[in-house]
Amino acid sequence: MDMMLRHQKTMLALRQQMGWPLFKPANDCLAFGSGKTSDFEVGMELGRIAQMLGKDIIYSGWASVGATTPAGFTIAWRGLLTVDVINRALPYAANDQAPIVLVSTRCDEHFVIDQRGSLARVPGRPKSLGAGRRLAMKRIKAAAKTMGDELLAGNRHVPWGSDTIAPDTVPIETVVRFG
Template identity: 60%
Template structure:
């Protein structure tokens, strides 16, 4: 249970550090998930879930339930006609204040969240990836360390092929009048 909370808090911290709110935003188009290390089977399942949810998904793989470091990051990125599974991503931070982005170690691209809360894929890699990766991981770990030691009530375990993946209770979006 302790390690499941650790993995949950690690992903919640990544979410926070990438600029995604703790609540369900009006443009709820990104999902956050973790599980087994990325392989073809995991990628196919992640694409299926992204399609069912209608969301891009940020994913962290873990070698076991007791692992303290992730085996890697991936994204299920919805295109017009396909869902791209992009693996071998590393978190990167420009400084202590800017949102973290996920940088590809295979291609010349990175992924971040824009002002609308949409996952965006942009060309180019930042300079000094090693230094930015170290800073990003430290920011994620620090944010995770300050979180509660309880599993969130709306967490769910999705088995491969599950047809019901929606949470039981919907979380309402804040409505703001200007």
């Protein structure tokens, strides 16, 4: 239970610090998950789940049950024809107020939440990656401490290789604005 709560708090904190709301938004196109350290098998499963959910995924991989911080982050990003899996992404904060972004360690790119709430792939890497990573992790840990101490009702466990993923059971009304 402690492990699941630690994972939930970390991912809720990352979600909040990236600028994604803690409630289900109108453009519900992004999922957050956690589990074992990312490898080829995890990447394949994330790609499959992203396709089944119809959402991009930000995933934290944990080295052990007792680990207090994630070993790394992986992104399953849906393109028009493929699902790209970007592992070893680093959280980065330019300053105390800027939204956290995820930076690829393999390519010259980073991932941000755009104005529509979509996960956008942006060319270029921020400067001072080490300092920005330390600041981002400090902010994530501080925000995680403010998250509740109960597992959220909407959490779901996805069995490895499952053919189906149970839909959300709580209907949420979308706010519609006319302008």
